[in-house]
Amino acid sequence: MALVDFSLAFNCVKHDLLGRKLQNEFGFSTSACSLITSYLSQRSQAVHHNGHFSSHRPLTDGTPQGSCLSALLFTIYINSLPSVLRCQYHLYADDLQVYVSGPKNDLDRLITALNDDLHAIECWAITNKLFPNPAKTKAIIFCKDGVVNPQIDVRFCGETIDLSDEVTNLGLIMDSRLKWSGQVNSVTMKVYNTLRTFRRFQKVLSMQTRHKLAQAVLIPFFLYCDAVYYPGLSAAQKEQLHRCFKSVIRFVYGLRRFDSTRAVRHTLMGCDLTENYLRRVCCFMHTVYNGKAPEYIAQHVRRGNNQRARSFIIPRHTTSTRRSLLIYGASTWNSQPLTIRNQTTMSTFKAALNRA
Secondary structure (H helix, E strand, O other): OEEEOEOOHHHHOEHHHHHHHHHHHHOOOHHHHHHHHHHHOOEEEOOEEOOEEOOOEEEOEOOOOOOOOHHHHHHHHHOOHHHHOOOEEEEEOOEEEEEOOOOHHHHHHHHHHHHHHHHHHHHHHHHOOOOEOOOOOEEOOOOOOOOOOOOOOEEEOOEEEOEOOEEEEOOEEEEOOOOOHHHHHHHHHHHHHHHHHHHOOHHHOOHHHHHHHHHHHHHHHHHOOHHHHHHHOOHHHHHHHHHHHHHHHHHHHOOOOOOOOHHHOOOOOOOOHHHHHHHHHHHHHHHHHOOOOOHHHHOOOEEOOOOOOOOEEOOOOOOOHHHOHHHHHHHHHHOOOHHHHOOOOHHHHHHHHHHO
């Protein structure tokens, strides 16, 4: 997989080219395109430093920073990029991941296919006046046993992209063997660092305020992308997260370091951390079962033939893939009572899970 980086992507949008894309690719009328062009043009920018403003300079390119339309207009601008790709991809605004999969003994062909797409991205970027950044572009090979192959040569914009053992993809830290140690360490480090700051003011914060801080700031660290990595965690990694979560509970309720949290462990999220992870995996599988998941996810699982059972067919898998999201998720879904699986809306499904 290659994680492609563009330099200052939002600032490089050409207004005239965006107007042509709106008209030719999306069917905008001439007057609508003129309105968008008027919105983008005749803008200027100044810098405020030490109480003084610099002179204003015109902005001839880019979408307005902080504007609610900025991301949408950039998405429209980059929308044609996937048409030049042959490998699979994920594209979210200016975050692009291109990936290809296959057997380990076919690695040379896979690298060639990836390089072909990277070259196509380079050509597309030149045509559309964007600037790829090979220095920040990352490449990684996911393989259970690891890959030792000095002949691997991933190239982008004339430069060799060194293979990484660990990459950050939209805030999720992924290592080449999907062991998730970097992600777990990152979560716990963020929580402990934030707790260290909060504890300086603990004596002047009421329990209600500490509870709100935990809900708004600390718990989201545990929940971000949890359904992706939690099924693959080892027992030691799960225990690491549990110890960290107990520190949050002790902060909220003013408990000492070694005080038991058993009596209040359900109060922050309505259940303990493990149960919350299981519920969120079930919610993800509810989305898959009801046909609301992307095709690249839905194609890997099949619903059972008995519609009344509302279950998944567990595909054949190895010991290592048993902990993958879809295998683990399908098994967890099938283990839920039928009264829960029968809920068709997400709100009623969550309510049924909470009552169980």
